[in-house]
Amino acid sequence: MDRILLIEDDDIIGEMICMYLKEEEFLVLRSHNGQEGLAALHDFKPDLILLDLILPDFEGTDLCNSLRSITPVPIIIISSNARVSEKIEAFTVGADDYLCKPFSMHEMKARIQALLRRFKQSHPPEVQQLPVQQAVTVPPMDLNINLEKRTLYVRGESVEMTFSEFELIRLLFEHPERVYRREDLINALRGFDSYINDRAIDVHITNLRRKIEINPKEPKYIKTVWGVGYKFVL
Structure with a gap:
């Protein structure tokens, strides 16, 4: 229950x-x-x-x-x-x-x-053994993301994320270098955030940059493609 x-x-x-x-x-x-x-x-x-x-x-x-x-x-x-x-x-x-x-x-x-x-x-039960390949490390970046456990470590530190923030970083991470329009990201998250819009996407991106970037104002991983949207850079 x-x-x-x-x-x-x-x-x-x-x-x-x-x-x-x-x-x-x-x-x-x-x-x-x-x-x-x-x-x-x-x-x-x-x-x-x-x-x-x-x-x-x-x-x-x-x-x-x-x-x-x-x-x-x-x-x-x-x-x-x-x-x-x-x-x-x-x-x-x-x-x-x-x-x-x-x-x-x-x-x-x-x-x-x-x-x-x-x-x-x-969030599968902790007793379940996760396959090794589900823990994905991205060298030489200091990011370690586990898609099954929905955990993200940045430079060895665990990062707390909302459900929607993880969905966004997962989508970008799984398709590096792909440029996502804001409309694409809105459609991808609409099932989780009922009132998602352009402004909410920008807020999520800003929050993610604060959590994973050394200098959020000069992001290394989540890049802005001006006039289009965002992409994840390896």
């Missing part, structure tokens, strides 16, 4: 979501504020987090950033704020999807199931 952590201070909305998900055979724990949510993360060990952006003790984006630094599980933002800038900020700090209130419970369930399915496919 999949475990859902709901961080929502509104009692009416919180109870509606809990009731619906329990009827759909999810195990649900509701936290009323950010502190409760952080504590529940360790004790409850959720498979997915539903996070309201407006909480009494935390800015939602700050909490999302904190949660992402602790856990790789999918995070769906639920908010009454439909501004594109708000959605982009949420994706930037680690959200995997964004639902605007009011939303359909059936749509919420579909998005939860889609994210859980992709997450489980990309």
